[in-house]
Amino acid sequence: MSKGKRHTDSHLMFERLTRIHAKIKSGCYPNSRQLAFDNEVSVPTISRDIEFLRDRLGADVKYDAFHRGYFYEKDFDLPMNLVSANDVLFLSLAKQLMMQYEGSPIYNEISSIIDFLADSQGMGKSDFLKRVAVPPLPKVAVNEDVWKIVIECIKENTLIEFDYNGRWRTETTHRMLRPYQVLLQDGMYFVFGFDENANDGKGGERLFNFSRMKNIKNTKRFFELPDDFEFSSRCGGGRFGAFKEAEKVQYEIDFYDDSRQFVKDCTWADDQKLFDIDEENTTKIKFSSSQSLKVMEWVLSQGVNARPVAPADFVERWKNEIRALAEMI
DSSP: OOOHHHHHHHHHHHHHHHHHHHHHHSSSOOOOHHHHHHHTTTTTHHHHHHHHHTTSSOEEEEEEEETTEEEEESSOGGGGSSSSSSHHHHHHHHHHHGGTTSSSSSHHHHHHHHHHHHHTOOOOOOOOGGGGGOOOOOOOOOOOOHHHHHHHHHHHEEEEEEEESSSSSSSSSEEEEEEEEEETTTTTEEEEEEEEETTTTTEEEEEGGGGGGEEEEEEEOOOOOOOOOOOOOOOOOOOOOOOOOSSSSEEEEEEEEHHHHHHHHSSTTTEEEEEEGGGGGGEEEEEEESOOHHHHHHHTTGGGGGEEEESSHHHHHHHHHHEEEEEEH
8 A cells, every 4th residue: 555545544543533522522422323324334334433543542442232333431532633723833943954864764754744634734835834945955865775684784783784885985885784773964864873893894983875875674683672772872072063083183273264163153063162262263163073074074165264274284175175276367
């Protein structure tokens, strides 16, 4: 059954449950035949709906032989009715913020759930939802089989086996990964974990982009998840996205002109310190990170308005990048 068909069936069932619940709660003791007639479905369908109310939603539904109909022995309300319109509004806005993942498995599942709740509150087509949006961004194609297997292995703590073509190492390599976390960034999916084949078989922690993973399978080999598995603890305090290196480095970078405000707009690292030197039209930032490649991209993105001061090897790499750019003119 397609996802669209499942969503439609679930929506129709929810509408029936809402009407059945209202009838029972009114105290008029409706029976299965009456409910089937009102909802234009069969008696067995109503029986399944009553079982769903009782077994899945915890409703204390009883049949009264004297009144020949159903009633609630204890007060009950549908869980969906306990979600306020304001809660649904913010959930719908969260869906808007997920638009960069539109067409991906995670977006489809989350969108379906939020739409289901929004429709229940009559907010599915609210004009207000159009007032918060994500601008058009590049879309990344994600193989749904890759997503399913990675999530399956995350749940089971089992190793993933796959072939990979990296950004810098373009030849195909074979990987055996203990998956720790799935990371989302700029519409892309990454899996972070311990690759047993890294460092010539010695193993090491690595990040892999879903879109570059091929011939993937769940090995069913169990591994024990370490207590300190979270990727954020490997970034050395930096907040530059899905990239990490072993060494934590202290950076000092000067920003000029309109980039002074740019560097003040965000928290780039947990320990960052900003210094305004107005007489030099400069804002200096000092921080720690173990994400040098991303820091380099960040500095270069500001062109002539950013200049690294420390560490020395980073400054030299920046100069080499500038020289290479100049040679392209």
